[in-house]
Amino acid sequence: MSDDVLTTLKILIIGESGVGKSSLLLRFTEDNFDPEQALTIGVDFKTKLVTIDGNTVKLAIWDTAGQERFRTLTPSYYRDAQGAILVYDVSNASTFSKLETWLSELDTYSTKHEIVKMVVGNKIDRENREVSREDGMRFARRHQTLFIESSAKTKDGVQCAFEELVQKIIQTPGLWESYGKGFGGIQVSADENKYHSNCAGYCNLF
Numbered sequence: 001m002s003d004d005v006l007t008t009l010k011i012l013i014i015g016e017s018g019v020g021k022s023s024l025l026l027r028f029t030e031d032n033f034d035p036e037q038a039l040t041i042g043v044d045f046k047t048k049l050v051t052i053d054g055n056t057v058k059l060a061i062w063d064t065a066g067q068e069r070f071r072t073l074t075p076s077y078y079r080d081a082q083g084a085i086l087v088y089d090v091s092n093a094s095t096f097s098k099l100e101t102w103l104s105e106l107d108t109y110s111t112k113h114e115i116v117k118m119v120v121g122n123k124i125d126r127e128n129r130e131v132s133r134e135d136g137m138r139f140a141r142r143h144q145t146l147f148i149e150s151s152a153k154t155k156d157g158v159q160c161a162f163e164e165l166v167q168k169i170i171q172t173p174g175l176w177e178s179y180g181k182g183f184g185g186i187q188v189s190a191d192e193n194k195y196h197s198n199c200a201g202y203c204n205l206f
Contacts, residue, residue, distance in 0.1 A: 015087035023152035078109035
C-alpha cells in the first residue's frame with residue numbers, strides 16, 4: 001500500500017435489481033452515466049481514491065446483482081465490509097419495501113458488527129415518485145442508518161453519499177486499521193450525535 005493512502009475500505013452496494021446500483025457506482029468512480037446500463041451479472045468491482053479531511057483512503061466498492069439466482073455469492077460478498085449502501089428507487093415503492101430484507105441479509109452475513117449503513121433513495125430526477133423523502137428518512141431513523149437521496153443521472157447526492165459513508169466509517173473505532181497513522185482532520189467520537197454531515201440538506205444520521 002502506498003504511504004500516501006491511509007487505509008483500504010470495502011464498501012458494498014446492495015438492493016433490488018434495477019434501482020441504479022451500477023449507475024451510482026459508475027457516476028461516482030468515472031463521473032459517467034449510461035442510460036442503457038446493463039444489469040449486473042454476479043458482482044462488479046471498482047476502486048477509487050477519495051480524500052477526506054486531507055487524508056486519502058482507497059475504496060474497494062462491490063456492486064452485486066439484485067437477482068435471486070446470484071444469492072449464492074452472498075457470504076463472501078459481505079465478508080469484512082466496513083460500509084454498505086442500501087439503494088432503492090424512489091419511483092418504485094416495491095424496491096423500498098424490500099429494504100427490510102436487504103438489511104436482514106446484511107445483519108446475517110456481515111462479519112463486522114459496527115458496519116456503517118447508508119440508505120439511498122435513487123432516481124430523484126424522475127417525476128413519478130412513489131416514495132417520499134419523509135418515508136425514506138423515517139426508515140433510516142428506525143434502523144439508525146445514514147440517509148440520502150440521489151440521482152446517478154444528474155449527479156445529485158452521489159459524491160456526498162460515498163464521502164459521508166467513508167467519514168462515518170473512519171469515525172467508528174475498530175472498523176478499520178490505521179497502520180500507525182492518525183486521521184488528524186476528523187474528530188473521532190463514540191457519541192453518534194456529535195456527527196455532522198458536510199452535505200447540507202442531503203445527508204442525515206439518526
